[in-house]
Amino acid sequence: MARVVGIDHLVLSVGDFARSKEFYRRLLGFLGFKLKYEYPDMAGWSNGRTLFWISAADKKGRKRKYRKGDIGFHHYAFELSSRSDVDALGAFLEKNTMTVLDPPGEYYDDKYYAVYFADPDGMKLEGMVYKPRPKARARVRRRNKGRGHNHCCRRSLPAVHTALAISRSLNF
């Protein structure tokens, strides 16, 4: 029997190599990847565990716009380690005026927390975590701590993410 132990690399063909290289440089840099391989029509970033590559589409490929429903790439998910990382990615996307398809929030069930976005060709990407929701008790403890520290004069409660309440729709 053969067992997969990880994803070594993924390669996406892109319509405008320079445009996508800049997009992925920023995105993957934020996600802890470093540019490791660079060629005139291909680039590969590594985080030490997996590689993410882009490759310039050929002449024929560039004529046709990407459409998610077509045969081929559907979407790719980066697994993150916490909900706050998903939130941070959502904020990064907003700040960099990247296309957010669905904001950070719970999808499918309360263990699934994700943000969905698109690359310059419209290819769908996702940052997600699948873990039980952080315990409410831990949150209360944090709040009380903050309150005790500041007595009653400063309300420094962490902003509860409204995204939690925003979208519970199924996301395909």
Ligand SMILES: [Zn+2]
């Ligand atoms: Zn997904």
